[in-house]
Amino acid sequence: xxxxxxxxxxxxxxxxxxxxxxxxxxxxxxxxxxxxxxxxxxxxxxxxxxxxxxxxxxxxxxxxxxxxxxxxxxxxxxxxxxxxxxxxxxxxxxxxxxxxxxxxxxxxxxxxxxxxxxxxxxxxxxxxxxxxxxxxxxxxxxxxxxxxxxxxxxxxxxxxxxxxxxxxxxxxxxxxxxxxxxxxxxxxxxxxxxxxxxxxxxxxxxxxxxxxxxxxxxxxxxxxxxxxxxxxxxxxxxxxxxxxxxxxxxxxxxxxxxxxxxxxxxxxxxxxxxxxxxxxxxxxxxxxxxxxxxxxxxxxxxxxxxxxxxxxxxxxxxxxxxxxxxxxxxxxxxxxxxxxxxxxxxxxxxxxxxxxxxxxxxxxxxxxxxxxxxxxxxxxxxxxxxxxxxxxxxxxxxxxxxxxxxxxxxxxxxxxxxxxxxxxxxxxxxxxxxxxxxxxxxxxxxxxxxxxxxxxxxxxxxxxxxxxxxxxxxxxxxxxxxxxxxxxxxxxxxxxxxxxxxxxxxxx
Numbered sequence: 001x002x003x004x005x006x007x008x009x010x011x012x013x014x015x016x017x018x019x020x021x022x023x024x025x026x027x028x029x030x031x032x033x034x035x036x037x038x039x040x041x042x043x044x045x046x047x048x049x050x051x052x053x054x055x056x057x058x059x060x061x062x063x064x065x066x067x068x069x070x071x072x073x074x075x076x077x078x079x080x081x082x083x084x085x086x087x088x089x090x091x092x093x094x095x096x097x098x099x100x101x102x103x104x105x106x107x108x109x110x111x112x113x114x115x116x117x118x119x120x121x122x123x124x125x126x127x128x129x130x131x132x133x134x135x136x137x138x139x140x141x142x143x144x145x146x147x148x149x150x151x152x153x154x155x156x157x158x159x160x161x162x163x164x165x166x167x168x169x170x171x172x173x174x175x176x177x178x179x180x181x182x183x184x185x186x187x188x189x190x191x192x193x194x195x196x197x198x199x200x201x202x203x204x205x206x207x208x209x210x211x212x213x214x215x216x217x218x219x220x221x222x223x224x225x226x227x228x229x230x231x232x233x234x235x236x237x238x239x240x241x242x243x244x245x246x247x248x249x250x251x252x253x254x255x256x257x258x259x260x261x262x263x264x265x266x267x268x269x270x271x272x273x274x275x276x277x278x279x280x281x282x283x284x285x286x287x288x289x290x291x292x293x294x295x296x297x298x299x300x301x302x303x304x305x306x307x308x309x310x311x312x313x314x315x316x317x318x319x320x321x322x323x324x325x326x327x328x329x330x331x332x333x334x335x336x337x338x339x340x341x342x343x344x345x346x347x348x349x350x351x352x353x354x355x356x357x358x359x360x361x362x363x364x365x366x367x368x369x370x371x372x373x374x375x376x377x378x379x380x381x382x383x384x385x386x387x388x389x390x391x392x393x394x395x396x397x398x399x400x401x402x403x404x405x406x407x408x409x410x411x412x413x414x415x416x417x418x419x420x421x422x423x424x425x426x427x428x429x430x431x432x433x434x435x436x437x438x439x440x441x442x443x444x445x446x447x448x449x450x451x452x453x454x455x456x457x458x459x460x461x462x463x464x465x466x467x468x469x470x471x472x473x474x475x476x477x478x479x480x481x482x483x484x485x486x487x488x489x490x491x492x493x494x495x496x497x498x499x500x501x502x503x504x505x506x507x508x
Contacts, residue, residue: 018264019146023195024054025067025249025257027229030075030104030369031387032252033087034308035280035300041292043281045253047087048300048308050278051094053256055301063146066095069229069248070102070156070199072116075369077319077383078312083112085119086311090304092121100154101126101137102199102229106164107388125154125197128179130172139183142191148263151191153183155198157230159210163366163417166460176200176211180220188222192266196223201231202239202246217241224268225259232334238273247273254278319380324488326496330372332385337365337421339414343501344368344385348480349423350500351487355478356394358453360424360439362405363480364463366417367455377488377496386481393459395473400446403437404467410434414507418463422504430508455480 035046058064068091073084091099101124105113117124127139140153158173180196187194200213213228218241226246234255238245249257255275262270281294330344331337337345345368352361370384409420410429420427428436437444454468461469488494 018262019063019148020061021063021065021145021148021150021193021261021263022057022061023065023067023225023227023257023259023261024050024057025069025227025247025259026050026253026255027069027199027227027249028071028102028232028251029068029087029253030071030251031073031079031084031087032076033079033090034076034312036252041283042279043294045278046280046300046308047090047094047253048302048305049280049298050253050256051090051301051304052298053276053278054094057258063148065097065143065145065150065152067097067152067195067197067227068099069197069227070100071104071229072099072102073104074107074387075252075384077380077387078315080383080387080389081315082311083108084116086308088116088119089307089311092119093303093307096120096122097143098123098125098141098152098154098197100124100197100199100229101129101156103157103160103163106160106167109167125152126156127153127183128155128158128174128176129160130174131170136171140187142187148193148266149191151187151194153180153187153194153196155180155196155200155211155216157200157210162464163462165462165464165466166457176216177219180216180223184220184222192263193224193261193268194222196226198226198228199230200228202228202233202248203231213246214239214241217244217246225261225271227257227259235275238271245271245273247275249275319378319383321379322376323379323382323485324377324492324494324496326372326374326377328496328498329374330496330499331501332368332371334369335415337368338416338419339365341421341501341503341505343499344371345421346423346500346502346504347487348386348484349421351483351491352392352453352480353423354487354491355483356392356451356453356476358394358424358451360402360450360452361422362452362454362458363421364417364455364458364465365419365421366463367457367480368421379485382481382484382488386484388457390455390457390480392453392476392478392480392483393456393473394476395452395454395459395468395471397450397452397471398446399439399444399448399450401467401471402450402452403434403444403446405465406437406444407434408464408467410507412464418465420505426504426506428506 126137161173232251234250260272279297284295285293331342332344349361412418
């Protein structure tokens with residue numbers, strides 16, 4: 001009997017020496033709780049598919065964590081209309097352990113964010129957002145997983161202060177590196193592993209002005225793993241900086257990140273990572289009528305699928321109302337609307353002029369979130385393009401003040417959401433300097449008062465357009481998406497065969 005006890009104790013000791021913790025993660029889901037179809041016709045993404053993948057690991061491994069690196073909000077009408085309740089409801093069921101605060105968590109007024117936090121059974125983390133000299137959110141948590149103390153520390157891009165100015169004015173977004181240099185050593189004393197759950201992004205032009213995940217790894221010792229979001233980077237392998245692996249799971253739950261962290265004697269000895277495509281059903285052929293034949297790759301978890309089906313039905317009939325037809329692609333691709341003129345950006349700004357009779361229309365490329373494919377145009381499609389619920393805001397501005405708007409726009413790097421799309425005007429820049437502005441084909445007159453229409457987000461100083469804040473003007477309360485619907489129906493006759501895509505912006 002004594003011999004068996006010794007063997008048992010030895011086995012327990014060996015098990016304690018070697019532990020593997022698996023950390024699953026997603027980021028920048030932007031309302032994509034439901035599966036959707038990719039360009040090849042495959043059904044991808046969806047929290048119900050992700051749940052099945054995570055549950056398969058939980059059946060064989062008791063040491064599993066599930067994290068979200070921020071931006072749960074804005075992108076799918078069924079989610080937007082319900083303030084991301086569908087997403088949070090099912091993430092609760094999926095046992096999400098923590099979420100980083102992303103910049104899009106400030107898309108709506110603060111009471112919406114606080115309500116979302118009350119719905120969630122998981123913490124919203126950020127260590128560098130302060131109010132009245134104190135952290136406004138939970139900075140970090142420590143979880144005991146298989147006897148291993150796992151610290152999860154949240155950080156949010158300082159860019160949020162500019163991107164989401166109207167809904168974050170009372171908050172201080174402290175420099176991530178400065179906060180981390182003080183906080184990480186304190187956390188390190190309490191934990192066996194430190195994971196930074198960040199919404200910072202990697203590269204993509206942010207590094208000169210805002211902290212990126214790679215800068216954090218380079219400047220702050222004591223972090224074992226960075227799970228990141230914000231830049232929608234489709235990593236195939238970890239980015240390793242200063243010995244610290246940095247990982248991202250692309251966007252929209254198209255990919256599920258999986259980090260296997262191996263411990264011996266309570267210390268990290270190896271971290272393995274993979275980006276797993278989230279595929280629910282794959283096209284394997286076509287039937288006699290030409291419809292796709294699907295093969296299920298990953299079945300949907302019913303405990304997630306069923307409530308999401310219910311949420312999707314709420315308001316679904318209205319969203320599926322057909323308001324027009326397009327024979328062409330209306331281009332709202334992220335990379336394009338943040339770097340150049342597109343036909344959809346022109347259509348949106350043209351609708352703003354039409355509705356208000358303004359001289360100039362200004363809108364930020366980052367507010368345009370999707371394209372409209374050839375075929376029927378539904379209310380759902382327009383709300384997917386313009387999901388923020390912004391309204392048209394009319395200003396009276398002297399040419400000299402309006403000129404400052406274009407001077408700032410000239411400094412915005414391509415790829416940033418602040419890229420300025422226009423109607424009634426054209427502008428040119430070279431090397432970050434404004435070289436020409438024409439209003440209705442004529443040089444801008446510094447003394448003339450122009451009627452300018454923009455969105456209420458920019459009018460409040462959003463995306464760095466602080467020169468618009470405080471200008472004489474008023475909110476029309478015309479919702480941009482509604483104006484676009486009306487423009488397509490009344491001005492374009494409900495049918496689009498072509499649309500102006502001539503450059504209104506030229507940059508060198």
